[in-house]
Amino acid sequence: MEKKEIIFLLNDDFMRELEATMIYAQNSFIMEDCDPSRVTEAISVDEMRHMWWLADLITKRGGKPTMKHKELDFGGENLQEMLERQIELESEGIDIYTHQIEIIDDEEVVGVLKHILDEERRHRKEFRERLEKLNSSD
Ligand SMILES: [Fe+2]
């Protein structure tokens, strides 16, 4: 795979991490329940760390991280909708990183993406646990 193509994929990842960072930060501000709010806040910091790791890979290969992003979808006004949206974002990331790990032939990039993938799996588990707790308390 050409360097240009790798940079293109990494920039797409970078954009998704930027969106996740902002969506989780905003949702953590408005969630009224303390525990899911704290978890969402902590995970928004993880997503920002993923941005740093990706930016490092991009710049090392001569690219420039793009701060552009799509219109943000926060999920909704209530906790259930926010958690569902956050689980959806994690699942999307898991699918994309899994695929990229298969097709990218750059050892350093694959190593970082594997590390990020592990964290996204943990994030999804954390959000799912909060959603289950919420649904079982109805
Ligand atoms: Fe992430």
Ligand SMILES: [Fe+2]
């Ligand atoms: Fe995540």
